[in-house]
Amino acid sequence: xxxxxxxxxxxxxxxxxxxxxxxxxxxxxxxxxxxxxxxxxxxxxxxxxxxxxxxxxxxxxxxxxxxxxxxxxxxxxxxxxxxxxxxxxxxxxxxxxxxxxxxxxxxxxxxxxxxxxxxxxxxxxxxxxxxxxxxxxxxxxxxxxxxxxx
Amino acid sequence: xxxxxxxxxxxxxxxxxxxxxxxxxxxxxxxxxxxxxxxxxxxxxxxxxxxxxxxxxxxxxxxxxxxxxxxxxxxxxxxxxxxxxxxxxxxxxxxxxxxxxxxxxxxxxxxxxxxxxxxxxxxxxxxxxxxxxxxxxxxxxxxxxxxxxxxxxxxxxxxxxxxxxxxxxxxxxxxxxxxxxxxxxxxxxxxxxxxxxxxxxxxxxxxxxxxxxxxxxxxxxxxxxxxxxxxxxxxxxxxxxxxxxxxxxxxxxxxxxxxxxxxx
Numbered sequence: 001x002x003x004x005x006x007x008x009x010x011x012x013x014x015x016x017x018x019x020x021x022x023x024x025x026x027x028x029x030x031x032x033x034x035x036x037x038x039x040x041x042x043x044x045x046x047x048x049x050x051x052x053x054x055x056x057x058x059x060x061x062x063x064x065x066x067x068x069x070x071x072x073x074x075x076x077x078x079x080x081x082x083x084x085x086x087x088x089x090x091x092x093x094x095x096x097x098x099x100x101x102x103x104x105x106x107x108x109x110x111x112x113x114x115x116x117x118x119x120x121x122x123x124x125x126x127x128x129x130x131x132x133x134x135x136x137x138x139x140x141x142x143x144x145x146x147x148x149x150x
Numbered sequence: 151x152x153x154x155x156x157x158x159x160x161x162x163x164x165x166x167x168x169x170x171x172x173x174x175x176x177x178x179x180x181x182x183x184x185x186x187x188x189x190x191x192x193x194x195x196x197x198x199x200x201x202x203x204x205x206x207x208x209x210x211x212x213x214x215x216x217x218x219x220x221x222x223x224x225x226x227x228x229x230x231x232x233x234x235x236x237x238x239x240x241x242x243x244x245x246x247x248x249x250x251x252x253x254x255x256x257x258x259x260x261x262x263x264x265x266x267x268x269x270x271x272x273x274x275x276x277x278x279x280x281x282x283x284x285x286x287x288x289x290x291x292x293x294x295x296x297x298x299x300x301x302x303x304x305x306x307x308x309x310x311x312x313x314x315x316x317x318x319x320x321x322x323x324x325x326x327x328x329x330x331x332x333x334x335x336x337x338x339x340x341x342x343x344x345x346x347x348x349x350x351x352x353x354x355x356x357x358x359x360x361x362x363x364x365x366x367x368x369x370x371x372x373x374x375x376x377x378x379x380x381x382x383x384x385x386x387x388x389x390x391x392x393x394x395x396x397x398x399x400x401x402x403x404x405x406x407x408x409x410x411x412x413x414x
Contacts, residue, residue: 014290021283024274026228027272029274057355082237084370126369129369
């Protein structure tokens with residue numbers, strides 16, 4: 001099975017370590033570092049697995065961000081940490097830095113067709129990330145309100 | 151516990167808000183925290199309005215006298231650890247219980263002392279944070295398919311850029327210029343490394359460096375602010391994210407073009 005082989009595990013490890021570094025860089029401390037790093041790694045692993053089955057970048061970004069945001073909403077209250085801390089660290093691997101750089105390269109090379117295609121893709125990924133975060137945070141708000149009501 | 155006067159309570163709440171907002175908290179959280187502080191100090195009638203660049207708060211007391219205060223927020227920097235610690239401290243104040251981070255049961259004096267300690271404290275020494283910036287950049291380079299030599303160069307670039315951004319932020323540049331210069335620095339170092347070391351792919355190195363600068367926090371905050379109904383700060387942070395992105399593209403693009411004009 002392709003999505004569960006060592007290559008995916010290695011990618012998970014790289015994402016984990018990258019977010020580990022990032023969370024120390026933004027001054028987090030204690031056991032939280034491990035959990036934020038795990039969220040970053042999981043985000044990338046979910047993305048790769050869904051990408052293998054669906055062959056659609058936007059869909060896999062959407063699903064993986066939703067899963068990771070649910071993870072953040074579940075774990076953050078247990079550690080008495082704001083949810084946004086987790087979400088901020090978790091989405092970093094999927095933020096389209098590569099698309100940004102590629103579109104800029106095409107633009108400088110004068111290849112306008114490729115450049116606009118790449119820019120559109122970057123914008124779509126960024127928009128998808130936003131929508132996924134928005135969905136989870138508003139559903140959680142409604143859920144908490146319902147819990148308080150009943 | 152002797153009750154604080156309205157003025158002192160306002161100042162304390164403003165201090166809490168300043169720390170959270172300066173380290174990159176969402177607007178909704180800042181408003182909620184200031185409300186909790188005022189409630190914990192015995193002033194439940196509080197209104198606040200927070201934007202990413204300023205805090206407005208007015209506290210009413212039982213006799214009907216109002217204390218209003220405005221704070222302008224400058225030099226914001228990402229510090230998620232401070233947000234976490236201040237949030238914990240405030241929830242301790244609210245529940246009037248033993249604080250896991252502090253020693254005594256919360257009264258006002260120890261609250262103020264803890265707050266000052268959090269504001270001054272550096273969770274990790276500077277060199278470790280710069281090293282971790284390097285590690286982040288390096289592992290992103292590996293994540294996007296880099297080899298070990300490229301990893302080493304990306305780590306070097308990450309460390310240099312982290313130091314550089316620290317120095318530049320001391321000069322109080324705005325966000326756009328800061329990110330543009332940092333991106334230009336990344337491309338400049340990568341290109342000059344390419345001159346000395348054969349067989350490296352620059353794309354992965356530069357993308358690994360750029361991942362240090364991408365505005366993940368601004369995107370998250372913009373969406374969460376908009377979803378919680380703070381349209382002003384949601385829009386403001388969205389524009390901030392856009393400008394940081396444009397800054398990164400402008401800086402790295404200019405440097406790439408300069409190098410290609412020079413003949414590399």
